[in-house]
Amino acid sequence: MAQSHNEALARIRQYAEATRGGYGDSMDFTTSSSEARLERTIKDLQARVQQQEAALAKLRAASDIDIEQAAYASEDPREKLKQLLVVKDAYTRLIPTVPELPGKGSAVPALLATRNLQQRIQESKMAISSTVDQIAKREGALRREEASLHDAKLLTRALEDGIVRLRAQYDDRSQKTPAAVVEELVASKRAKTESYDKEMQRLGQAMNDFINDYVSAMIAAEELGGPVVGDMFDVENETLAAGFTKKGKAKSGKKVVSDKLRQRRIDQIWGTKVIEEDGGDDDEPMTEAEAADQEMRQLIEDLFATMSGPGGGKGYLELKRDSAASRFLIRAKIAQFHPKDAKKIRLIDFGKELDD
Structure with a gap:
């Protein structure tokens, strides 16, 4: 039991040293008064632990109940009911009891606040990193959507222009006689053929x-x-x-x-x-x-x-x-x-x- 106390005290000292190194500018851990206050807090915590252990040992000596067996609910309904009554009685006695808080000069609140602050800083860093990744993904998705929207607009414009041309051609042809339409198609075909022949001659000469x-x-x-x-x-x-x-x-x-x-x-x-x-x-x-x-x-x-x-x-x-x-x-x-x-x-x- 004494070894566990020493380990607990060693952890408290290590935590105080680490906190002193990380927050020396913002918290008063470097003065002699702070170290004295920390020493008093450690002694006070050690005394309380010893008191609690003494009370626990006295309770174990006075009771003939197996703690490990009592920690689990019994399969016997009567024994289970007795266990529930004991737990209820314990909670009833503990509710009005004022919890033991550290004294005014104790360093425990500062240590707890520092640890909580470190946890919050670490969680904030992780949240910032996750948010940055999500923003990058959302920006990539936004760029893809903008590109798709741009292509859709170009396609819509091309289709609208094609519809306008087709309507104009339909209106123009509807006002002409069939013979005039045929003559126009033949002339267009002949012009395309001549254009293709000239292009073939040009490409052939280039080749x-x-x-x-x-x-x-x-x-x-x-x-x-x-x-x-x-x-x-x-x-x-x-x-x-x-x-x-x-x-x-x-x-x-x-x-x-x-x-x-x-x-x-x-x-x-x-x-x-x-x-x-x-x-x-x-x-x-x-x-x-x-x-x-x-x-x-x-x-x-x-x-x-x-x-x-x-x-x-x-x-x-x-x-x-x-x-x-x-x-x-x-x-x-x-x-x-x-x-x-x-x-x-x-x-x-x-x-x-x-x-x-």
């Missing part, structure tokens, strides 16, 4: 310029054993004429390659013939870039013809050989292989799924 200025030389380099398209830019005709090593590096251009050797190599790879430039009488040999350019154009034309031919755009073009041009179209996601035959390819229909 041809792109192939001629950039892609053809790189395709020829890959076909001759050089790097793949995109790994080497600004490929010169001299580099193509010199060729590439087995490791894909350009050979030295010091040794001049004859036109006959170049033409024989072009014929072996691309199978093309010489062409006449500018309508001249002399036949000029075709360069490697021009051969690759011609092959790429022909391949794209064949792919377009296959797509627009029978089969509803699902037909495949059978390749004569595995060329750098076809590999470039596959890597660029312009064409795709047949799922069961790597010698067949077709253009990707971007309006449908990749694998029909």
